[in-house]
Amino acid sequence: MTPRDRKFWILTLMVLIAGFSQGMLLPVLAVMLEETGISSTANGFHASALYIGIILAAPFLEPLIRRFGYRPVILTGLITIILSLAAFPFWYAFWFWFALRLIIGIADNLIHFSTQVWISSESRPDIRGRNLAVYGLAFGLGFGAGPVMTMLIQVHPSLPFILSASLSTAALLLMLQIKNTFPETGAAETSGVTMLNRCRSVWSKGWVALLPAFAYGFLEAAIHGSYPVYAMRFGIDLSFTTIFLLPGFVIGSLITQIPLGIASDKIGRRRLISIVTGTGLVLFSIMPLVESSLPLLGMLFAASGMLLGSLFSLGIAYLADLVPPSLLPAGNMLAGVLFALGSMSGPLLTGFLIEQIGRGAPYAAVVLMLACVFFSGLLYREPERMGRAGTVVYSPPE
Numbered sequence: 100m101t102p103r104d105r106k107f108w109i110l111t112l113m114v115l116i117a118g119f120s121q122g123m124l125l126p127v128l129a130v131m132l133e134e135t136g137i138s139s140t141a142n143g144f145h146a147s148a149l150y151i152g153i154i155l156a157a158p159f160l161e162p163l164i165r166r167f168g169y170r171p172v173i174l175t176g177l178i179t180i181i182l183s184l185a186a187f188p189f190w191y192a193f194w195f196w197f198a199l200r201l202i203i204g205i206a207d208n209l210i211h212f213s214t215q216v217w218i219s220s221e222s223r224p225d226i227r228g229r230n231l232a233v234y235g236l237a238f239g240l241g242f243g244a245g246p247v248m249t250m251l252i253q254v255h256p257s258l259p260f261i262l263s264a265s266l267s268t269a270a271l272l273l274m275l276q277i278k279n280t281f282p283e284t285g286a287a288e289t290s291g292v293t294m295l296n297r298c299r300s301v302w303s304k305g306w307v308a309l310l311p312a313f314a315y316g317f318l319e320a321a322i323h324g325s326y327p328v329y330a331m332r333f334g335i336d337l338s339f340t341t342i343f344l345l346p347g348f349v350i351g352s353l354i355t356q357i358p359l360g361i362a363s364d365k366i367g368r369r370r371l372i373s374i375v376t377g378t379g380l381v382l383f384s385i386m387p388l389v390e391s392s393l394p395l396l397g398m399l400f401a402a403s404g405m406l407l408g409s410l411f412s413l414g415i416a417y418l419a420d421l422v423p424p425s426l427l428p429a430g431n432m433l434a435g436v437l438f439a440l441g442s443m444s445g446p447l448l449t450g451f452l453i454e455q456i457g458r459g460a461p462y463a464a465v466v467l468m469l470a471c472v473f474f475s476g477l478l479y480r481e482p483e484r485m486g487r488a489g490t491v492v493y494s495p496p497e
Contacts (some may be wrong), residue, residue: 103221106277110214111237113270114175118238120180120247120263123225124149124203125323126341127259128196130249135330137193143450144276146324147443148197150316152204154439157411157432160212160368169217170279176209177271184264186368188257212435216282233410235412236353243349244324249341253348255410301430305421307479311414312434314472316441317448318407321464322348325449329461332453339393351401352408359409360416368417373476375413380469382406407469411438 125146132142163172183199183206218234249257302309323345330340363371382403389395411434418430445464452460 101300105216106221109273109277110218111233113177113274114211114234114263115237115241116216116266117180117207117269118241119245120241120267121149121207122242122323123248123259123263124200124245125320126246126249126327126345128200129173129250129324130252130331130337131191131256132193133331135191135193139325139328139450139453140447141327141450143195143325143446144192144322145197145200146446147248150205150209150320150439150442152201152206153208153442154436155201156205156208156212157381157436157439163209164213164216164282168200168279168281169213170274170277172213174207174271174274176206177267177274179203179206179209181267186258187260190204204243217280221280235356237348239353239356239408243346243353246345247343249327250338251260252287256344258493260463272402275340277294278309295427298433301374301418301426302374304426305418305430307369307475308418308421308476309430309434311376311410311417311439313437314376314468315407315414316438316443317445317468318441318465319445319463320442321445321449322414324446325453329453330448333458335390335396336393339397343393343397347397348404349399349408351404355405356409356412360414363413363416367477368413368420368445369476372410372413373473375410376469376473376476379403379464382472383462383465383469386462391396433451468477 127140129146132145133139137145159174180203186199187196215234228413248262251258251262296297326345327337327340329335330337330344359371359375382399386396386399389399415431415434418434422430445468448467449461452464456463
């Protein structure tokens with residue numbers, strides 16, 4: 100194995116562990132807070148702390164990497180996550196846990212942004228797509244396995260945090276074996292000069308392609324952060340929820356990542372996004388009617404994951420169809436911020452609806468969100484000059 104390959108697999112394993120910690124926190128804390136008797140709205144607000152941290156870190160990531168390199172930024176994120184996870188069992192308090200979640204959100208963004216840019220910049224062009232697909236798959240596997248840790252609460256409430264902190268320590272030890280490198284400085288030093296104007300231009304040209312990022316964040320956080328609370332309140336078996344329903348959604352999304360990407364090349368991104376959101380809307384509308392049949396409910400969760408689990412990547416690909424390459428960095432930053440905003444609003448709206456309408460609330464929240472994306476796609480008018488697979492054709496400068 101070459102040093103570059105070894106570095107790639109270490110980074111991939113580290114991202115899997117980071118995904119595991121993130122996937123563990125949402126349902127574990129949701130269940131533990133529910134057992135303390137707080138409202139589901141407050142529980143949803145608490146889940147948003149992780150994504151507030153992601154947004155707070157966003158403006159500082161590129162300057163930090165340029166100054167210190169990739170490895171110190173990643174190590175800082177890992178050390179912060181380890182200390183924060185280890186601190187959870189020491190004080191069972193709403194605002195203390197909120198602060199720890201916010202800190203972990205900042206640390207998560209340090210890790211994910213750094214590793215994604217590092218892998219993208221150092222992968223050969225002929226294997227870059229494969230490497231990023233493996234990267235995404237590793238995070239998805241870790242995130243999908245995280246909810247299983249909810250079962251350890253019954254053994255001891257500290258066990259999920261101890262296990263996750265131990266795995267993060269192992270990732271830290273692996274990272275110490277990688278040499279530090281720095282990103283290329285030419286484009287990075289000028290990218291922030293007109294960032295606000297770039298963001299405005301991206302939004303005006305491709306707002307419809309940014310909505311799937313918000314939708315995926317909303318969906319992922321609402322399911323993992325609020326559905327365990329809903330299950331506890333309305334008699335849906337918690338073991339089935341954390342072992343089959345939540346991982347089933349994630350596993351379904353992993354199975355169809357590549358096939359849906361290929362399909363979007365053939366039939367067009369806009370059409371495929373409309374198909375998956377429209378069909379997903381129907382599936383979530385049916386779910387309240389089949390809650391008494393857990394196997395059928397599990398099948399619907401898996402099917403919805405297969406359809407909707409690629410919304411983020413489909414949106415990013417669609418954005419590349421709609422805006423010129425010079426605007427893609429700003430577009431990807433906006434997509435990340437909208438993902439975080441969706442992840443914050445998902446548990447908040449779902450928790451509020453659980454309080455207000457009770458049974459069927461999580462499905463209603465998701466249906467409302469998917470309906471917004473679906474009808475926005477129908478209303479949007481693409482540029483007239485289109486190339487193959489819906490790609491906008493730009494004329495070179497005169």
